[in-house]
Amino acid sequence: MTEAAGGGRDAEAVSKFVESFAAQLVEAGMQRMAARVFAALLSSDKGVMTSAELGEQLQISPAAVSGAVRYLAQTHMVSREREPGSRRERYRVHGDQWYEALTNREAVLKRWEAALREGVSSLGADTPAGRRMAETLAFFEFIEREVAAMMERWRAHREERFGK
Amino acid sequence: MTEAAGGGRDAEAVSKFVESFAAQLVEAGMQRMAARVFAALLSSDKGVMTSAELGEQLQISPAAVSGAVRYLAQTHMVSREREPGSRRERYRVHGDQWYEALTNREAVLKRWEAALREGVSSLGADTPAGRRMAETLAFFEFIEREVAAMMERWRAHREERFGK
DNA sequence: CGCTTCTTTCAGAAATTTGTGAAGTTAAGG
DNA sequence: CCTTAACTTCACAAATTTCTGAAAGAAGCG
Structure with a gap:
């Protein structure tokens, strides 16, 4: 079965959605990495992912994640939160x-x-x-x-x- | 007095508006040349200009005008019209x-x-x-x-x- | 305090986008 | 028809943007 990072979900289906939705966002003017990160979060199970998870799933460098997240946070598309007692940051999409x-x-x-x-x-x-x-x-x-x-x-x- | 192409208007004031409004449009994601052409039309006396007039005022090649106008027409920001009995094309902004x-x-x-x-x-x-x-x-x-x-x-x- | 882990910044390589000149195409006017 | 004026397309050079690896910067944890 095709499942992995998502934690029991069909990784291929997720990836397919991420790339196709991101492509639409890019076409409408959003930066590519920001679009991919946003789509990944939107289709994640909990609506929350760490920098490492994003880099892993999308196959991009930490720097790219950082840049994308900065843009998304500025435009209020995602919010950043600190896991209490950890250096890890988590990025979240809201319903709104x-x-x-x-x-x-x-x-x-x-x-x-x-x-x-x-x-x-x-x-x-x-x-x-x-x-x-x-x-x-x-x-x-x-x-x-x-x-x-x-x-x-x-x-x-x-x-x-x-x-x- | 500073007046020329516009036909009795302050060319410098026009140019200043064109560039500053275009800059805002670019920042919001519009292609540079398309933004400049649109701003020029918006601030033109009649709301209509020919390809040659646009190239002259904005100091850009016919090819650049062509590309910008194609984009603007596709997105319905300007309409193209043919001067009857002439090869000249004119581009127009509407109020809406x-x-x-x-x-x-x-x-x-x-x-x-x-x-x-x-x-x-x-x-x-x-x-x-x-x-x-x-x-x-x-x-x-x-x-x-x-x-x-x-x-x-x-x-x-x-x-x-x-x-x- | 210093070690370790994570994130951000930075400089540069790679890819993409943009604008130009020049050739190609279309159509008016003789 | 042929000429000529105008727009469009194309290939390329230049500029810009994008992503990466590496180094620097925070912040928990011992």
């Missing part, structure tokens, strides 16, 4: 990592909006280009408000469906 | 290019969902990992529905604010 990640896109939007405001005022709000940029700006502001409301609804929906 | 672009992210979501479904069924819906993936899948499905509704609201909001 995407919720978190989406919420943090807000910072990106804010910067876009700032650049657009600058553009509107430097080109003139009464010019055709200025008006076009103002409308784009309005769209982003709208989205920002809506996404906040949407996340609120997701929380409700989730509790109802999966229980808190 | 982001609306379009966001709508087309749906395709990406669909692929992610497919990969997750595959994962759930190959690892087993009754395993911890399977349940985690199923919840992620539910989140995406929720987002997909919500985004559609949100875009509907944007159309209403937009008409009210800017007039159709």
Whole structure:
């Protein structure tokens, strides 16, 4: 039977999922190693893995794990935790990592909006280009408000469906 | 006075906006040339430019313009039009290019969902990992529905604010 | 305190991506 | 049809990014 690292699970099936899901994430712009690490965590039994386990399963160096995890932690896709009384660190995916990640896109939007405001005022709000940029700006502001409301609804929906 | 290609506008102010907005788009994952071309169009007087004008303003080769425009057209950020009776092509931004672009992210979501479904069924819906993936899948499905509704609201909001 | 184990940082090799010039293709206009 | 203007494709050079091994840096444990 094909089972190993996962602890009694079909290692090949896991690997197949990891690589195919990671590929989709990469195509959408995520760094390759970050995508693979994230997918591995998502499909792990406990949703928690150590650096060594990740390196082993994905066949990558500790340095690569470190880089991937740093990125994932910054974007709130995984959290790091210290096993009490050990130098080992563990990385965990939550059920609501995407919720978190989406919420943090807000910072990106804010910067876009700032650049657009600058553009509107430097080109003139009464010019055709200025008006076009103002409308784009309005769209982003709208989205920002809506996404906040949407996340609120997701929380409700989730509790109802999966229980808190 | 600093004015030129734009046709009576402050070329330096335009260029400054183009580069700073493009930089933000690049940071969020867009290809550099595509970002610059898009920003140039957004800040152009008529919202329309020819390949030659773009190359001139951004100081890039026709090949680079071609590549950037291909990407932007695929993602529905700009549309191409043929000047009637001419070999010249013109590229245009609409007021609702982001609306379009966001709508087309749906395709990406669909692929992610497919990969997750595959994962759930190959690892087993009754395993911890399977349940985690199923919840992620539910989140995406929720987002997909919500985004559609949100875009509907944007159309209403937009008409009210800017007039159709 | 010092040993040991784990993680991070760093410099460089390898791979990938990006942009260009030049040739190729398409289509308008004589 | 042939010419010519415009866009696209292709091969390559340059720049950037990515991953690794090795060294340096923390932190538990004796």
